[in-house]
Amino acid sequence: MPSQILPAVSTLSSLTVEERATVLSHLFEPCQTLNELVVDDLGQKIFDSYNKVIEHVRSLLPSVQASGSHSVTERLLAAHPRLGAKRVESEHSKMEQASLAGSQAELEKLKQLNDEYEMRFQRMRYVVFVNGRSLPVMMENMRQRISRGDIETEKTEAINAMCDIAADRACKLAP
Numbered sequence: 135m136p137s138q139i140l141p142a143v144s145t146l147s148s149l150t151v152e153e154r155a156t157v158l159s160h161l162f163e164p165c166q167t168l169n170e171l172v173v174d175d176l177g178q179k180i181f182d183s184y185n186k187v188i189e190h191v192r193s194l195l196p197s198v199q200a201s202g203s204h205s206v207t208e209r210l211l212a213a214h215p216r217l218g219a220k221r222v223e224s225e226h227s228k229m230e231q232a233s234l235a236g237s238q239a240e241l242e243k244l245k246q247l248n249d250e251y252e253m254r255f256q257r258m259r260y261v262v263f264v265n266g267r268s269l270p271v272m273m274e275n276m277r278q279r280i281s282r283g284d285i286e287t288e289k290t291e292a293i294n295a296m297c298d299i300a301a302d303r304a305c306k307l308a309p
Contacts, residue, residue, distance in 0.1 A: 161300040165213035184304035192297040208257040218244040236269040261292040
């Protein structure tokens with residue numbers, strides 16, 4: 135796992151805006167939209183664990199989704215790299231996706247599924263908590279979500295996956 139370590143959660147409210155944004159970028163993918171929604175709020179509350187921080191974020195996101203602000207939800211989810219992408223900016227995502235090695239045929243099929251997903255759910259990215267699952271398992275999950283075709287359910291599932299990923303990162307990066 136990358137060497138960046140999160141500061142003690144008890145110090146979160148006393149950090150600068152930039153420092154809180156950095157913490158968020160370690161837990162979640164770097165995302166200006168998430169920073170705009172959450173960074174100031176994190177400076178006004180005291181948390182006793184990073185899991186509580188993540189659950190707080192999880193509790194805020196459905197209200198954004200319910201407000202009809204689809205572009206905000208889409209920007210949050212689009213911050214995640216494509217599953218199996220060759221070029222991934224986030225060191226955390228690189229490590230998490232490292233287990234998704236596959237044959238050339240599987241990787242081509244994954245690219246096709248990503249394309250199909252993004253056509254079905256315009257301006258969204260497939261977000262899933264990989265958690266050591268194999269590429270065939272992830273592709274089956276993607277097929278099921280594409281077939282379901284329900285944008286609101288998809289946004290909810292993707293937001294939950296985003297928070298599950300953050301919780302896993304917190305376990306690995308928190309002091």
